[in-house]
Amino acid sequence: MIDLPVASMDVKDxxxxxxxxxxxxxxxxxxxxxxxxxxxxxxxxxxVWIVGxxxxxxxxxxxxxxxx
Amino acid sequence: MPNELESEQEIKIDLKNPALAGVLAWLIPGLGHFYxxxxxxxxxxxxxxxSTFAYGVYLGGSSEWGWGRVVYASWRPNHRRLPFLCQIGVxxxxxxxxxxxxxxxxxxxxxxxxxxxxxxxxxxxxAGRRLAALAKQPTLDxxxxxxxxxxxxxxxxxxxxxxxxxxxxxxxxxxxVFTESRREEEEENETPDxxxxxA
Numbered sequence: 001m002i003d004l005p006v007a008s009m010d011v012k013d014x015x016x017x018x019x020x021x022x023x024x025x026x027x028x029x030x031x032x033x034x035x036x037x038x039x040x041x042x043x044x045x046x047x048v049w050i051v052g053x054x055x056x057x058x059x060x061x062x063x064x065x066x067x068x
Numbered sequence: 069m070p071n072e073l074e075s076e077q078e079i080k081i082d083l084k085n086p087a088l089a090g091v092l093a094w095l096i097p098g099l100g101h102f103y104x105x106x107x108x109x110x111x112x113x114x115x116x117x118x119s120t121f122a123y124g125v126y127l128g129g130s131s132e133w134g135w136g137r138v139v140y141a142s143w144r145p146n147h148r149r150l151p152f153l154c155q156i157g158v159x160x161x162x163x164x165x166x167x168x169x170x171x172x173x174x175x176x177x178x179x180x181x182x183x184x185x186x187x188x189x190x191x192x193x194x195a196g197r198r199l200a201a202l203a204k205q206p207t208l209d210x211x212x213x214x215x216x217x218x219x220x221x222x223x224x225x226x227x228x229x230x231x232x233x234x235x236x237x238x239x240x241x242x243x244x245v246f247t248e249s250r251r252e253e254e255e256e257n258e259t260p261d262x263x264x265x266x267a
């Protein structure tokens with residue numbers, strides 16, 4: 001049986017992604033707007049998009065590891 | 069929200085000397101924006117990028133081997149530290165790695181207790197004076213066995229910080245990037261005016 005890294009990963013390691021998501025969202029949004037209002041709202045949208053994308057990838061990997 | 073976008077489009081950004089702003093933004097994240105008077109964005113870049121880099125430096129260290137072990141420069145044929153190409157994007161905060169690498173190449177011992185010093189080269193016939201200079205430093209195997217996954221996490225954090233500063237440098241040189249939707253909004257706003265003039 002192939003043990004995929006995601007299956008053996010400690011769930012608390014996912015918290016390491018949170019600061020990266022926050023900073024990447026803020027910096028990316030700040031390069032597309034000049035005022036703080038649009039920056040923050042754009043950052044929230046990007047952050048949600050990143051989390052959603054990562055959840056989909058996680059679900060796919062967990063599904064693959066479940067079948068193997 | 070549309071009002072904010074409209075008011076944002078009306079802002080005239082004085083980039084002053086874009087090349088100088090870009091260099092300043094590279095040296096210290098946010099410094100180029102402070103120079104241009106774009107203080108709020110300067111604070112965002114300064115806090116976000118430097119805190120990410122600092123956290124990566126913290127993760128990639130230990131009380132046993134010292135801090136900042138994930139940021140080091142090495143360009144020997146059998147150990148090219150490619151992540152440093154991203155890490156150097158943060159500018160001055162990553163410069164001690166270049167200084168330590170240069171000292172090691174000249175056969176001098178690292179400064180600051182090995183902060184950002186390259187690991188001891190093992191089994192490398194071309195190591196030369198580096199081997200003596202880095203004799204007290206941990207090997208790459210030591211770092212991996214001590215730090216485990218934190219070595220990779222620290223490397224990732226510092227790399228992301230460097231890459232994010234590339235975006236900040238571009239913003240300091242050229243201003244905010246217009247998204248496609250905002251371009252369309254601008255074109256839509258311009259079209260009625262043009263038709264009005266022609267009529």
